[in-house]
Each structure stands twice: as C-alpha cells, then as structure tokens.
Amino acid sequence: LYLFFATAGAPGIAVAESVRASLIPLSLFLLSLYGIHGAILTFVHKICRNCPAFAPHRLLVASSAAIGGPATAVALAQSQKWPSLEVPALLVGNIGYVIATFCG
Numbered sequence: 001l002y003l004f005f006a007t008a009g010a011p012g013i014a015v016a017e018s019v020r021a022s023l024i025p026l027s028l029f030l031l032s033l034y035g036i037h038g039a040i041l042t043f044v045h046k047i048c049r050n051c052p053a054f055a056p057h058r059l060l061v062a063s064s065a066a067i068g069g070p071a072t073a074v075a076l077a078q079s080q081k082w083p084s085l086e087v088p089a090l091l092v093g094n095i096g097y098v099i100a101t102f103c104g
Contacts, residue, residue: 037067061085065093 065073070093
C-alpha cells in the first residue's frame with residue numbers, strides 16, 4: 001500500500017525525485033514490517049498448534065485485518081469461502097482503526 005501511495009501521483013513512467021529518494025527507506029520499512037509480522041504469526045502458529053482459536057485461516061484473516069484493514073480482511077475471507085470469518089474481520093479491522101486513531 002505504501003508503495004502504491006508513493007507512486008500514485010507519478011505522471012506516467014517518469015518517477016518524481018522524492019519517490020526515487022524514498023524508495024530504499026520505504027522498501028526497508030516494508031520489509032521489516034512484513035518480516036516481523038510474519039515471524040510473529042509463525043511463532044504464534046507453532047506455539048498454539050493444537051488450539052482451534054489459532055487455526056491458520058483465522059491467523060491469515062487477522063493478519064490481513066491488522067495490515068490492510070477491514071476491507072482486505074473481508075475480501076480474503078470471501079475469496080477463500082470462509083463466511084464465518086467475515087464479521088470478525090470487519091470487527092477486528094475497525095477496532096484496530098479505532099485504537100490506532102486514539103493512540104495517534
């Protein structure tokens with residue numbers, strides 16, 4: 001998403017100098033964001049392997065809600081035909097927005 005927003009205003013193929021200057025820091029930020037997030041999810045899945053609350057499909061939808069918000073989480077649940085996770089995806093994503101907005 002950050003890469004999309006950074007390049008959305010670039011006219012055609014020509015990329016603005018500010019986008020070129022921020023490409024490496026932005027890439028490092030995204031790499032660390034998704035890397036740490038993926039490592040935490042993998043750790044939680046390995047620790048709680050027998051707990052049905054931490055099933056892989058639930059972790060994937062929660063991860064999508066945390067990173068992309070409620071819209072991407074619901075889209076993931078619908079595309080994978082997990083209708084029981086659509087409402088929790090909306091709730092988790094929106095509650096995340098509320099908490100992050102308050103903290104911000």
